[in-house]
Amino acid sequence: xxxxxxxxxxxxxxxxxxxxxxxxxxxxxxxxxxxxxxxxxxxxxxxxxxxxxxxxxxxxxxxxxxxxxxxxxxxxxxxxxxxxxxxxxxxxxxxxxxxxxxxxxxxxxxxxxxxxxxxxxxxxxxxxxxxxxxxxxxxxxxxxxxxxxxxxxxxxxxxxxxxxxxxxxxxxxxxxxxxxxxxxxxxxxxxxxxxxxxxxxxxxxxxxxxxxxxxxxxxxxxxxxxxxxxxxxxxxxxxxxxxxxxxxxxxxxxxxxxxxxxxxxxxxxxxxxxx
Amino acid sequence: xxxxxxxxxxxxxxxxxxxxxxxxxxxxxxxxxxxxxxxxxxxxxxxxxxxxxxxxxxxxxxxxxxxxxxxxxxxxxxxxxxxxxxxxxxxxxxxxxxxxxxxxxxxxxxxxxxxxxxxxxxxxxxxxxxxxxxxxxxxxxxxxxxxxxxxxxxxxxxxxxxxxxxxxxxxxxxxxxxxxxxxxxxxxxxxxxxxxxxxxxxxxxxxxxxxxxxxxxxxxxxxxxxxxxxxxxxxxxxxxxxxxxxxxxxxxxxxxxxxxxxxxxxxxxxxxxxxxxxxxxxxxxxxxxxxxxxxxxxxxxxxxxxxxxxxxxxxxxxxxxxxxxxxxxxxxxxxxxxxxxxxxxxxxxxxxxxxxxxxxxxxxxxxxxxxxxxxxxxxxxxxxxxxxxxxxxxxxxxxxxxxxxxxxxxxxxxxxxx
Numbered sequence: 001x002x003x004x005x006x007x008x009x010x011x012x013x014x015x016x017x018x019x020x021x022x023x024x025x026x027x028x029x030x031x032x033x034x035x036x037x038x039x040x041x042x043x044x045x046x047x048x049x050x051x052x053x054x055x056x057x058x059x060x061x062x063x064x065x066x067x068x069x070x071x072x073x074x075x076x077x078x079x080x081x082x083x084x085x086x087x088x089x090x091x092x093x094x095x096x097x098x099x100x101x102x103x104x105x106x107x108x109x110x111x112x113x114x115x116x117x118x119x120x121x122x123x124x125x126x127x128x129x130x131x132x133x134x135x136x137x138x139x140x141x142x143x144x145x146x147x148x149x150x151x152x153x154x155x156x157x158x159x160x161x162x163x164x165x166x167x168x169x170x171x172x173x174x175x176x177x178x179x180x181x182x183x184x185x186x187x188x189x190x191x192x193x194x195x196x197x198x199x200x201x202x203x204x205x206x207x208x209x210x211x212x213x214x215x216x217x218x219x220x221x222x223x224x225x226x227x228x229x230x231x232x233x234x235x236x237x238x239x240x241x242x243x244x245x246x247x248x249x250x251x252x253x254x255x256x257x258x259x260x261x262x263x264x265x266x267x268x269x270x271x272x273x274x275x
Numbered sequence: 276x277x278x279x280x281x282x283x284x285x286x287x288x289x290x291x292x293x294x295x296x297x298x299x300x301x302x303x304x305x306x307x308x309x310x311x312x313x314x315x316x317x318x319x320x321x322x323x324x325x326x327x328x329x330x331x332x333x334x335x336x337x338x339x340x341x342x343x344x345x346x347x348x349x350x351x352x353x354x355x356x357x358x359x360x361x362x363x364x365x366x367x368x369x370x371x372x373x374x375x376x377x378x379x380x381x382x383x384x385x386x387x388x389x390x391x392x393x394x395x396x397x398x399x400x401x402x403x404x405x406x407x408x409x410x411x412x413x414x415x416x417x418x419x420x421x422x423x424x425x426x427x428x429x430x431x432x433x434x435x436x437x438x439x440x441x442x443x444x445x446x447x448x449x450x451x452x453x454x455x456x457x458x459x460x461x462x463x464x465x466x467x468x469x470x471x472x473x474x475x476x477x478x479x480x481x482x483x484x485x486x487x488x489x490x491x492x493x494x495x496x497x498x499x500x501x502x503x504x505x506x507x508x509x510x511x512x513x514x515x516x517x518x519x520x521x522x523x524x525x526x527x528x529x530x531x532x533x534x535x536x537x538x539x540x541x542x543x544x545x546x547x548x549x550x551x552x553x554x555x556x557x558x559x560x561x562x563x564x565x566x567x568x569x570x571x572x573x574x575x576x577x578x579x580x581x582x583x584x585x586x587x588x589x590x591x592x593x594x595x596x597x598x599x600x601x602x603x604x605x606x607x608x609x610x611x612x613x614x615x616x617x618x619x620x621x622x623x624x625x626x627x628x629x630x631x632x633x634x635x636x637x638x639x640x641x642x643x644x645x646x647x648x649x650x651x652x653x654x655x656x657x658x659x660x661x662x663x664x665x666x667x668x669x670x671x672x673x674x675x676x677x678x679x680x681x682x683x684x685x686x687x688x689x690x691x692x693x
Contacts, residue, residue, distance in 0.1 A: 065565065066565075067564065139514045200511045234418065
């Protein structure tokens with residue numbers, strides 16, 4: 001790794017990412033044909049004296065070639081090596097892209113860097129929410145226990161949402177997810193992510209929760225709409241049609257003061273289940 | 276007198292879907308009461324229903340057809356063949372009703388409703404079409420436990436050699452998206468897979484109510500944002516729930532990477548040869564297919580994870596549409612024409628030669644095939660029999676049955692005529 005990033009640097013780096021992403025015009029790297037051109041692209045990618053725009057274009061060309069260019073096999077090993085190098089690059093946009101690509105191919109080198117950064121923020125090369133996402137491509141118990149711990153301690157909403165997604169495969173996280181879902185002090189976005197996590201972990205539990213939310217007149221409209229969506233698309237017909245209170249509430253929502261989307265969803269469910 | 280009309284030679288309502296291709300139909304008398312002679316003259320006509328659309332009739336599967344058809348039907352119940360094809364796509368099911376009337380009478384003696392089901396540009400879908408599509412996708416996914424998992428689990432590193440880098444790339448992906456489309460249609464028969472024209476702006480696709488809104492200029496691991504009423508918010512096709520797709524471009528415009536359609540179609544030149552055209556898969560520094568994948572950071576940018584994102588299928592529908600356009604433009608539908616495919620000596624890797632069956636539908640898990648094959652055989656269609664349960668490469672060319680009606684795979688594109 002050429003350079004380690006502190007927690008503060010990682011946080012500030014969002015601004016530089018924003019600036020980098022704004023440059024979407026694609027420069028002409030004047031590459032040769034075939035494997036020679038791909039080698040040239042790797043050279044540009046590795047060269048920190050090149051502009052970010054040219055290096056990003058080299059990365060784009062190489063990753064695109066990985067989808068089927070016959071000559072790509074000749075440079076595959078060099079490409080992976082270059083991506084690993086980029087995990088310590090000065091440019092966070094390149095660190096993010098490289099770590100994402102490596103993580104999607106379950107690269108253990110990248111996974112170690114990400115785990116190290118989550119355990120020790122001074123070693124972090126990308127923000128924690130990114131690291132959690134990249135680690136989600138190869139879940140194992142170490143990542144999941146770390147996600148639970150981060151969720152409990154972090155105040156950053158993006159980090160907590162990513163942690164919840166990792167917890168969606170972890171039976172030990174079930175109680176925490178349910179508690180978060182029920183907690184009206186949590187942000188709507190975190191509660192919605194909890195609903196998605198619960199849906200993945202225990203679909204029946206989500207259906208029970210969704211019915212309760214619909215019956216709760218003090219609930220947030222966005223959370224109600226999310227619950228109605230779960231009932232509409234994944235609901236158990238017998239449970240819905242057999243729930244008298246729910247049927248009554250859906251009828252009220254269809255015609256009452258609810259928002260347009262809640263009304264529409266309530267009507268859709270009523271029609272679908274012939275309520 | 277009563278007549279029975281069969282679409283696609285079937286009485287199943289599930290078969291009442293047509294494309295631009297000629298569909299074989301049958302008409303027969305089921306109640307001859309009131310017919311004076313041995314046969315009766317019947318006129319077949321059409322009227323648009325709520326879903327809209329229009330068809331043409333013909334006595335043989337050729338020509339441009341007509342808006343009505345007169346048929347002589349025997350009284351004894353024997354079936355008489357005729358053909359129909361769509362000329363205007365429906366937006367919902369049913370879209371068109373065929374009515375039979377005895378010549379000289381206005382009274383209906385039989386009718387059948389159908390849909391002209393066509394693959395469309397995703398930006399042209401109505402709100403109802405969009406919502407049916409995402410509902411079918413969500414159901415197929417079913418929190419990661421549905422049939423979609425087989426598709427996400429098939430397009431992975433182990434399958435790279437089956438589906439990429441060689442002549443079989445286009446046929447394999449044609450079969451792959453058709454298999455998914457048929458699975459979607461078992462959930463909602465009115466759904467067809469739309470295509471994402473990634474060389475044009477498609478802002479309507481990347482919204483919270485459709486495939487989700489990514490954060491351009493955002494952090495490196497953005498999950499797309501869905502509206503509360505979008506069932507795709509419960510998507511799970513990888514180890515964790517959610518769809519991650521960070522656009523490398525402003526989604527109100529087209530991504531800057533992929534070459535234009537005209538440039539991609541010209542790749543086949545000189546000679547309009549498949550071996551040249553198939554470079555649209557991946558060729559530096561600009562191509563059509565690979566550059567569309569890497570317009571985003573996220574699962575879709577890598578072979579092992581690309582099919583975890585439902586956008587994959589809209590992207591590949593467009594790749595397939597381009598091949599269909601190229602085939603039509605250059606008369607390359609006939610697989611016996613050497614220019615329609617790239618045959619190499621010695622033979623290509625297994626799976627990339629015309630007579631080879633394709634994995635995973637063939638269930639072959641012997642080397643050099645991957646050691647797994649998810650999902651079983653190709654999903655059947657109630658309307659057509661091609662490409663069969665274990666498609667060969669050669670079964671995926673004449674997709675509308677233009678050369679041989681038996682080759683009809685049961686789909687058409689809105690901008691590629693028969």
